Amino acid sequence: MGDVVxxxxxxxxxxxxxxxxxxxxxTKVLGPSTALSCEWLTTTYxxxxxxxxxxxxxxxxxxxxxGAIYKLGAVFAIAKRYGEREWEVGEPLRGSGxxxxxxxxxxxxxxxxxxxxx
Numbered sequence: 826m827g828d829v830v831x832x833x834x835x836x837x838x839x840x841x842x843x844x845x846x847x848x849x850x851x852t853k854v855l856g857p858s859t860a861l862s863c864e865w866l867t868t869t870y871x872x873x874x875x876x877x878x879x880x881x882x883x884x885x886x887x888x889x890x891x892g893a894i895y896k897l898g899a900v901f902a903i904a905k906r907y908g909e910r911e912w913e914v915g916e917p918l919r920g921s922g923x924x925x926x927x928x929x930x931x932x933x934x935x936x937x938x939x940x941x942x943x
Contacts, residue, residue, distance in 0.1 A: 847873055854900055855893045862888035877901040 842850065851863040866887050870876050876897075884894045908926070918924050 847876075851897065855889070855896055859889060859893050862893075873901075873904075877904075 842853075845853065846867065848860070848863040848867040851866070852860045855863065866876050866884075869887070870879075881891075881894045881898075884897065885891070889897070
């Protein structure tokens with residue numbers, strides 16, 4: 826019975842991670858003490874990619890500690906590796922998703938160059 830009461834006190838505790846906002850996901854990883862900083866970051870920047878390329882100094886200006894900054898960097902490194910795929914020479918590309926996965930780093934650099942030109 827105690828579990829039911831504790832469960833009811835924490836709204837959203839059983840919400841699947843796919844339904845969390847970016848700020849909620851960051852807070853889950855970094856801890857509840859970072860909630861305001863995470864909310865500030867996600868309202869200041871367009872998306873997680875924009876946050877991922879911030880310098881540690883910029884992140885500390887948003888209230889994150891050195892430990893939180895390293896954790897966040899590790900999360901973004903995991904996400905980047907998760908999205909990468911090694912392609913064997915001669916392996917066929919099955920569709921546009923494969924082309925994107927294969928060229929994603931090159932495409933990202935092209936987009937960043939275009940932003941800098943503006």
